[in-house]
Amino acid sequence: MLGKVNHIAIAVPDLVQATAAYRDTLGARVSQSQALPEHGVTVVFVELPNTKVELLEPLGADSPIAAFLAKNPDGGMHHICYEVEDILDARDQLKAAGARVLGNGEPKIGAHGKPVLFLHPKDFFGTLIELEQL
Amino acid sequence: MLGKVNHIAIAVPDLVQATAAYRDTLGARVSQSQALPEHGVTVVFVELPNTKVELLEPLGADSPIAAFLAKNPDGGMHHICYEVEDILDARDQLKAAGARVLGNGEPKIGAHGKPVLFLHPKDFFGTLIELEQL
Secondary structure (H helix, E strand, C coil): CCCCEEEEEEECCCHHHHHHHHHHHCCCEECCCEEEHHHCEEEEEEECCCCEEEEEEECCCCCCCHHHHHHCCCCEEEEEEEEECCHHHHHHHHHHCCCCECCCCCCEECCCCCEEEEECHHHHCCCCEEEEEC | CCCCEEEEEEECCCHHHHHHHHHHHCCCEECCCEEEHHHCEEEEEEECCCCEEEEEEECCCCCCCHHHHHHCCCCEEEEEEEEECCHHHHHHHHHHCCCCECCCCCCEECCCCCEEEEECHHHHCCCCEEEEEC
């Protein structure tokens, strides 16, 4: 079921500082920042040769990463996103295996404009997993 | 400086259960487990098309992931490893930029038999970064 690692998401308290660290200190190629108010984050893509890191800063009052940053004020790794061919098929297989899909179980349109689902981190050893249909 | 994401390391309290979840529930290809007593972990590789996830379970009394699991008993994302061409050159650039290298600053031979360094997570927004020379 799991395809490529689409991205590793890192929540940061200060996107300007984090972008500078990845660009200037680590010498990586970084994108312009993009505000995604409907997703409650501002994002910068760190473009590696085989995948991406996404630096996320909370945007707005209901950001989905606000609680994570309250618990981890320095920031930290927030989730891993894997590509899947068919997200409904993946969801049905996962539910049949006893895994919990967050929310109402229906895919939403994610930050890349593709259908996504999140899986409960308690079912995957503390790791929040996002699935994205390409 | 940063090359490919070599792996994403996930610390887990029970490697047998975690391997089963990635293999059976998530449908990923997983390796046999390998005990690496000199690194204080037992590891299973989850092989994705573009990179690897490494599931790590503590091994022995001085495991480097024991403190992380004491703080995160369910497990969680532990570090990201990036490939670099020249680890001494990378280290010198990082130190010149003010980043802290863990330990004595000299590369050690990592779990893949290659020279590695770890960077202080406080300098990278809560993310522990490993650099590995290919």
